[in-house]
Amino acid sequence: MRKVLLEVEGLKQYFNVGRKDEVKAVDDITFHIYEGETFGLVGESGSGKSTTGRTVIRLNHPTGGKVVFDGKDVMSLKSKKEMKNFRRDVQMIFQDPYASLNPRMKVRDIIAEGIDVNGLAKTETERNDRVNELLKTVGLNPNHGTRYPHEFSGGQRQRIGIARALAVDPKFIICDEPISALDVSIQAQVVNLLQDLQKEHQLTYLFIAHDLSMVKHISDRIGVMHHGKLLEVGSSDDIYYHGVHPYTESLLSAIPLPDPDYERTRKRIKYVDDSTDTRPRKMQEIAEGHYVYATDEEKVIYQEKLQQKKNK
């Protein structure tokens, strides 16, 4: 039995609660992440995928639901010390490598901030040695530690962000669109680096992105989000080849691939969200490890659909 590292149950994150402009950014989502795997979260802008990541690491206070990390309830952490320990275990890599690094700090100090806060190095030399080691790990020159962020390219800055996340030996890293701002050839470099680091340090990733083909490549399992709801969860092959939720199908049918023949025949499936249909739905397992957000009647329909797809 594989160990579950993160469990999210019925998580709700509303903004402007009770006001006219209340937003249900994340609305009753349930999923879990196994230790050592990469869980991809995909969806369009506004689907709530980034909010989910931010709530899990407690940058937001959730409206409802439970987040359990490594057996501990994240929402009940109260003291400063508990929070500090939690955020040592859980780190984040942000989307925009231009905005997420303090322009007034030297790269060395940016990376060492977590080391300093947690008191992980006893002496100045130990601290700098650690930073140099980290810079090497992410493929940067240790001599670059004394430079400022603006002296680096986008791909290099993202490597700095990765080094900063690694500095405190985390178990779990939330990667919030870490490659969206990078050029194609640099994207591949960063994705390969993330995969290497995962193997070396036994890391678990929550990988948030809108680029489905990249998510499929890096993830073991994928969750599809739309309008704050998690609609389908399964192994990346389940979602890719046997995705049954109409929204998953629509999202898949919209990805352009570098293949003109495929593009000529690709048919886009349109998804219409019926907001009048408010029948109660929950995550239902339609096959082992393959969940769909559905009513009981829909569950049966989806199961038949899945069977048809598998028979093809």
Added chain:
Amino acid sequence: MMKKILEVKDLKISFETYAGKVQAIRNVDFDLHQGETLAIVGESGSGKSVTTRSIMGLLANNAIVESGEILFNGSDILKKSEKEMQKIRGKEIAMIFQDPMTSLDPTMTIGKQVAESLIKHNKISKKEGLAQALELLKLVGIPNAEKRLNNYPHQFSGGQRQRIVIAIALICYPHILIADEPTTALDVTIQAQILELLKEIQEKMNSSIIFITHDLGVVANVADRVAVMYAGKIVEIGTAEEIFYNPQHPYTWGLLGSMPTLEGTSDRLYAIPGTPPDLLEPPLGDAFYARNEFALKIDAEEQPPFFEVSSTHKAATWLLAPQAPKVTPPEEIQIRWAKFKEKQQSRA
């Protein structure tokens, strides 16, 4: 053969900066035919945007056109005065900018913004301009266009704003439409809609499109022909089929290999090592030399000329020289080559 509507010949553009002269475009040559879509792909800094800005006459003040000409219907755009350019820009050649959030004026209603260039160019009344703007907004799929003519950009979603930007570019029925990463800021489902829209409009107007992007998936969807740019040069150009199924330049191989494919079984992506060269001092030989695992000795010393692969396909790599050793490209490329052979055989 289709009519050539635009010819870019031996274009060379530099920028004067404090650090020195940046050679952004280094001898770029290409034609654009009537009714076709030419995609220009490359990384940031490869010169794709500078190329199109020079066609629009929108280069920054510190830009120096060192040599070359851009012939539009036979006359050189680079020699035109700003006043003459203003007659062409927006009317004959129009541009769709990348970021719909910043390319619209937040203080002006969208009806006015769409009608603006029509009123200027065709000297028609405001009322008539707005009427035509309405027609176009309907065409690009803005729901309830009558009511929304007086709305401001912030009242629209990202996808709708990009549709408005497209409407602005199309209002004078331009011969050439330059689309600079028109879908990069959008979600995939919205992207798909916008690409369909552009194709529809192109069919209706028979305009030519230069499509700039770094997303090869989008290129495969829209392009008739593809030019691959690297470090200020075109390194490979051909029909979409030739570039995707019979690529010859190692940089093109790298680009195609670094994108995951749906059938992809390999755990690792093929990543081009390193970063593009500094164009303050471009390398003596092939600019891709330092990142090229298939580099030959001569690449370090001499820039490769174009070698013809077919009448429509050429690539600037010494690997195509008759005396070059035969190399085995990455697996992903071999699969593509096999597909190309199959296609040729089935045609023969």
